[in-house]
Amino acid sequence: QVQLQESGPGLVKPSETLSLTCAVSGYSIGSGYYWGWIRQPPEKGLEWIATTVHTGGAYYNPSLKSRVTISMDTSRNQFSLRLTSMTAADTAIYYCVTVDGARSFDYWGQGILVTVSS
Amino acid sequence: QSDLTQPRSVSGSPGQSVTISCTGTIGDVGLFNYVSWYQQHPGKAPKLMIYDVSQRPSGVPDRFSGSKSDTTASLTISGLQAEDEADYYCCSYAGSYTLVFGTGTKVTVL
Numbered sequence: 512q513v514q515l516q517e518s519g520p521g522l523v524k525p526s527e528t529l530s531l532t533c534a535v536s537g538y539s540i541g542s543g544y545y546w547g548w549i550r551q552p553p554e555k556g557l558e559w560i561a562t563t564v565h566t567g568g569a570y571y572n573p574s575l576k577s578r579v580t581i582s583m584d585t586s587r588n589q590f591s592l593r594l595t596s597m598t599a600a601d602t603a604i605y606y607c608v609t610v611d612g613a614r615s616f617d618y619w620g621q622g623i624l625v626t627v628s629s
Numbered sequence: 630q631s632d633l634t635q636p637r638s639v640s641g642s643p644g645q646s647v648t649i650s651c652t653g654t655i656g657d658v659g660l661f662n663y664v665s666w667y668q669q670h671p672g673k674a675p676k677l678m679i680y681d682v683s684q685r686p687s688g689v690p691d692r693f694s695g696s697k698s699d700t701t702a703s704l705t706i707s708g709l710q711a712e713d714e715a716d717y718y719c720c721s722y723a724g725s726y727t728l729v730f731g732t733g734t735k736v737t738v739l
Contacts, residue, residue, distance in 0.1 A: 556632070556733040557667070557675065557718050562726055570726035573630050606674060614722040615665035615680035622674055 513538045515607045515620035523601075523627050529594040533607030533620060534587075541565050541585035545610035548581065548592045550603040551622075558603075562610050563590060570613075597627045633658065633719055633731035640737040641709045649734045651702040651719035657729055659700035663722035666695060666704045670715045678717075679704060706736070714738045 519531035533546070540546060547562040561581040562570045569581050580593040594601060605625055609618040634652040641647040651664065658664060664682045667675035677686055679695035682702060692707045702721070706713050719731035 557730045559728040559730060613726050614663040615677060617677050619674040
């Protein structure tokens with residue numbers, strides 16, 4: 512069974528860059544599958560951020576594309592998210608997920624709350 | 630890319646059936662048979678309940694079923710139980726490996 516665990520800062524200052532990592536266990540990310548990030552602002556709905564695949568492809572939400580980078584580190588069996596120019600609107604729980612067939616999210620991490628505040 | 634539209638809330642008594650609608654466009658729900666549904670209890674990560682419009686992952690009760698007509702997908706919960714009280718989100722593939730979520734629906738068991 513695939514297990515996912517997010518890590519990163521819980522507090523980021525406005526205009527700074529957020530870097531999050533998702534450690535994967537139970538599966539070798541270089542073997543296949545798509546991997547992604549989703550976020551959820553407090554008391555609000557879900558928003559897909561980005562998806563990547565072991566072949567190197569990266570796909571982004573058009574509304575965030577200019578600020579987001581998703582990447583994989585197969586040697587460490589983890590993948591990462593980088594989000595630049597953070598504002599209060601980026602305050603959210605960030606989840607890492609598996610993206611089955613690039614179209615549904617079957618495994619989820621527990622989520623990490625990231626707050627943007629000075 | 631706009632959010633899919635869901636009713637803010639639905640409710641039903643134990644044993645009843647409730648249906649949640651998810652309305653998109655001809656560019657997402659209407660074009661692809663790749664709608665999924667997620668259940669989220671307070672303070673928990675979402676859980677996949679339905680994928681590819683009507684497929685249930687292993688372990689999901691058959692009380693949960695999905696369907697689609699034109700640009701609207703639906704999730705039906707039959708035989709409503711107390712533990713079904715949660716938020717539900719639909720999601721659709723929108724082409725070019727992009728995905729869009731619904732606005733979310735709160736299901737209340739009366």
